[in-house]
Amino acid sequence: MDVNLLHIDNILLQRLKRGEELAFDYFFHRYFPLMVTFASRFVPNNVLAEEIVQDVFYKVWERRSSFANAQALKAFLYISTKNASYNEISKFQNRYKHQEAYASENELTEQPVLQEIIRTEVYASLSVAIQTLPGQCRKIIQLLFEEGKKPIEIADELGISISTVNSQKARGLMLLKQLLKGKDLDLLLLIIFLYF
Amino acid sequence: MDNKRMHRVFYIVSLIQKHLDGTLTANEQKLLISWRDEHPANRQLFEELLQAKNIQEFEASYLSINTSRALVDFKRRYTLEQKSPASIRKILIKISYAAAVLLVVTGATWFLMDRQPRPTVTTVALEHQDIQPGGNRATLTFADGRTIDLSEEQTGIIVNGESISYQEDDIEIENLDAKEAKQLRLATPKGGMYSVTLSDGTQVWLNAESTLEYPSHFGTGVRVVRLDGEAYFDVAKVEGAKRTGGHLLQPFIVISRGQRVEVLGTKFNVSVYGDQPELKTTLVEGSVRLVQGENEKGPSVILKPGQQGIVSEGALAIGVKTVDTESLIAWKDGYFYFNNTPTVELMKEVARWYDVEVVYKGKMPNDTFSGKVKRNTTLMGLMEILQLSTINVKLEDNKLIIN
Structure with missing residues (x-):
């Protein structure tokens, strides 16, 4: 997973x-669809998968x-x-036991699960559609950071001029995409400091 | 299936991603291959992922899910109770923090608790726990063995043929004999940095726990200095003996344990700490000849700007790689600048700047950190930022404990 996305998650x-x-x-926006996709590899239909994942989110x-950190949450x-x-x-399986309609439990050992996680994670990182933070997530970040630190405090801590902070803030979340590609470290820090 | 296994799964995922990006190191490649060969199913999965065989099906499934509707549905089913049992815990934590302040006042040691939501009262406890950053600290030793502490109000000294003085306000420290070159030694402790402008106009920034030996003035031949630790050099071009067709430039040579760097006039960083197995020379501008061993006839390479030459003991050849020079020399301008820096490397830098001991409990972390932070941040300030990554740290006395 992109290391900077992980930073955002940690914040x-x-x-x-x-x-x-x-x-x-x-x-929820960030991981619900991923977990439903993951669950649907095991359970027969998406409706059930969604219910399962809703419970997990509760x-x-x-x-x-x-x-301890975002990776622990993901785990x-x-x-x-x-x-x-x-x-x-x-x-x-219990319900249909007499019909023997379902595969034996042996099929559900741990090995395939670990592989399924690897598949989910790698494909999610390869898919441009999935790697782009969902619009809802971006909106939430914006809402959460609006009441952050004053520009002067951030400028002081980062050692950059206030006008830079202000213009960065104005450019704001438009730049988030670039940031997530790891190209804009200062902005990442800006967000970190906006938070603190 | 426990967290440890999940940790490994995430690690394998990161290796596959690096493999796809073509950024695997030789060691990581070995680890990835050993995972692939562990189980026939792993090999099958690996091949599937490399060809991204089923990615469209995966993407279609992902994109078909209506998350906004699901969230509305979720909120209808569940009430997200703010006053969870955690609030009782919070009160307990508040009480324990208050107790902590008392303990600190009575002089008892208090170990910082893990990261919890902190009520205002904790800052009091934190300040007692905090460690101040390093500063302008260094000693200057003369040829006759006298050593003086340099002013912390100043950032550097200037050596010219006749005297040594402070950089900022020109106060003279020592009068020099203009005729005879004397050997001088500038040394920084842990948590110190200082700069020196040599008699030829070359400026050297010395990082923490480092030593630079240099003459009070250079002769007409090669200019030689010795370095232990880390320093950034901005070498002045000096014209030497006159030859037909013009002057020859006078070489400047930095000798360290195990390597020598020969330059004419350029900017570069040399990091040769005793606790690092590799000697790293990073070129910012111009060109340098990097020689393995202290003898000029040893194996050598010419570095181009943006390259780092790596000399390691016992290695047959000098390694060369392209690096982000800005992050590697940010220390001289007062920043920690990490760019996918392995935690273990980062912690060495932290230990040197805050004069603390770093202790690893359990497995050594293998993750990396990116970010830019001022070096005048207190240790706890820095730790708050580091804790945004997966690093879990706490401070006990002068020990930084990494879990």
Whole structure:
């Protein structure tokens, strides 16, 4: 995963930990479709997959203070989605046991799960459509950072002129895309400092 | 399936991504190959991913999901209760922080807790825990063995044929004998940096825990200095003996343990710390000849701007790679500038600047960090920024503990 996207996630995680619902919405927009795609590799239909992932996201909210960093949150999403999917499958298996309509449990060992995670992560990073932060996420970032630090404080900390800060802020989130490609370190820091 | 395994999965993912970008190091390639050969299914997956066989199907599935609708649906099913049991914890934390302040006041040690939402009262505790950054600190040793502490109010000294004085306000430190060249030594401790302008006009910035030995004035032949640690050189071009067709430029040579750098007039950075297995010379401008070993006849390469030459003990050849010079020399302008810097490297720099010991508990971290931070930030200020990455640090006495 792009290292700078991970930075953004880490900043938003701090706000999630403070119980800010907008930060939760950010993570929902960011990871819900990915987790549903992942779950749908195990469960027979998308409606069920979506339900499973919604439950997982509620657990994320309940445990929001326990995540050390964004990668830990992502690991939790994968592990919980996989566990919940397996539970659903075993329900199905019990229901249809007499028909032997479903494959044996042996098929569901850990190895394929790890591979499925690798596939999901690599494809997500290869897909331009997925790598571009969803519009909703960008809007949320904008909302969350509007009440950040004063430009003079940021300028002082970054050692750059106030006019630079102001113009950067004005250019604002338009530049986010560039930033996420790792081309604009100063702006990344600007966002970090806007947050602090 | 635990977090450790997930960590490995994410690591393998990053290796595959690097492989696709063509930025794998030889060592990472080995790790990726050993993962691929671990299981026939891994090999199959690897080949599928390289060809991105099923990416369209994956993308279609991803894009078919209506997340905004799902979120509305989610909020209808669940109420996101703000007052979760965590609030009781918060109160406990508040109490413990208040206790912390008391403990600090009574002189007892208090270990900084992990990153929790911090009520205002904690800053008091934090200030007691904090470590101030380094500054303009250095000593100057004369040929007769006398050593003096240089002023922390000044950033550098200037050596000319007759005297040594401070750079900013021209106060004389020592009178020199113009006829006889004396050997001088400028040394910085941990948490110190200083600059010196040599008698030929060359300016050298010395980073923390470094030593530069140089003569009070250069002769007409080669100009030679010795370096241990890290320094940035802005070498002045000096015309030497007259030859038919003009003057020859007088070479400037930096000798360190295990290597020599020969230049005519250029800007470059040399990092030869004892705790680094590799000697790194980074060229910003002009051209340098980098020689392995202290003898000029050793194997050598010519570096171009933007390149870094790497001499490592026992290696057969000098390694050369293209680097981001701006991040590598930012220290001289008072910045930490990390650009995908491995955590372990970053921590060495932190240890030298804040004069702390870095202790790793458990596995050495293998992640990297990018960002630019002023070096006059206090240690806790820097740590707050580092904690945005996956680094988990805490300060106990003068030890920085990395989990």
